[in-house]
Amino acid sequence: MYGFFIDLKKPENFITHVLAEFTYTKHMSGSTGISGRDNYFNNGVYNSGWTYFGRTVGSPFFPAKEPIDGITKGIDPNYSRFTAYHLGFKGFLSETLRYKTSFNFIHYAGWFENPLDEEQFSSLVEIYVQPKKFPFEISLGAAADFGSALPNNFGGFLKLSKSIKR
Numbered sequence: 001m002y003g004f005f006i007d008l009k010k011p012e013n014f015i016t017h018v019l020a021e022f023t024y025t026k027h028m029s030g031s032t033g034i035s036g037r038d039n040y041f042n043n044g045v046y047n048s049g050w051t052y053f054g055r056t057v058g059s060p061f062f063p064a065k066e067p068i069d070g071i072t073k074g075i076d077p078n079y080s081r082f083t084a085y086h087l088g089f090k091g092f093l094s095e096t097l098r099y100k101t102s103f104n105f106i107h108y109a110g111w112f113e114n115p116l117d118e119e120q121f122s123s124l125v126e127i128y129v130q131p132k133k134f135p136f137e138i139s140l141g142a143a144a145d146f147g148s149a150l151p152n153n154f155g156g157f158l159k160l161s162k163s164i165k166r
Contacts, residue, residue, distance in 0.1 A: 001059075003086075017090040023061065026081045026109055037112060042074040049074030060122075061106050063150060077111040079149065098128040108149050120147035137161050 003021035010016060029036040041050040041062055049064075051072045056062040061084045065073045084106040091099055102124040110116030126141035139159040146152040 012092045014093070015089055015091045017088075019086070019088040021084075021086040023059065023082070023084040023086075026083065039077055039080065041080055042077065047074065048072045051075070061104070078114055078116055079108050079110075081109045081111065083107045083109075093127075096130050096132065098130075100124075100126045100128070106147075106149070116149075118147065118149035120145065120149040135162060137163070 001021055001023045003019065006018040008016055008018075028038040041056070048071055050057050050062070051064045051074065053072075056064055056075060061082060062075045063079045065076050067073070084104060086102070086104045088100070088102040090101075093099055102122075104120075104122040106120045106122075108116050108118045108120070110118075122143070122145045124141065124143045126139055129138040129140070131138075137160075139157070139161070141159070142154075142156045144152075144154045
């Protein structure tokens with residue numbers, strides 16, 4: 001993974017932070033010019049592989065296999081070779097409104113014997129509202145996932161939070 005994060009140090013700009021990342025997992029070890037088949041995220045000793053409670057550790061772009069008897073059987077190798085692009089922004093809209101966005105595009109290549117040409121797009125938009133003289137922050141958000149690799153999903157949330165300063 002390659003990435004950069006920029007904090008523009010201007011808290012009242014439309015864009016205050018920028019995050020960009022590029023993940024490429026198709027090159028595995030092997031002799032010069034030939035890609036290996038390491039399958040880094042699965043393990044012969046630990047059946048669940050690189051997962052915790054059915055979720056992949058380290059990156060959301062690796063979908064885990066369906067659990068069998070409550071145990072995740074590792075990462076689906078067909079979705080372990082991919083190219084992913086991530087772009088995120090945070091910013092200031094007004095004295096009481098801030099926002100955060102996240103956009104991801106993933107192209108899954110499949111495993112060597114089972115090539116794929118599947119794509120997935122994921123997005124998140126969150127608005128933070130801090131009314132004056134109100135002790136809580138309110139967040140409204142919406143997220144969407146769609147493409148040919150995974151089922152389409154849409155969702156939203158409402159969050160009420162309070163920071164405790166010591």
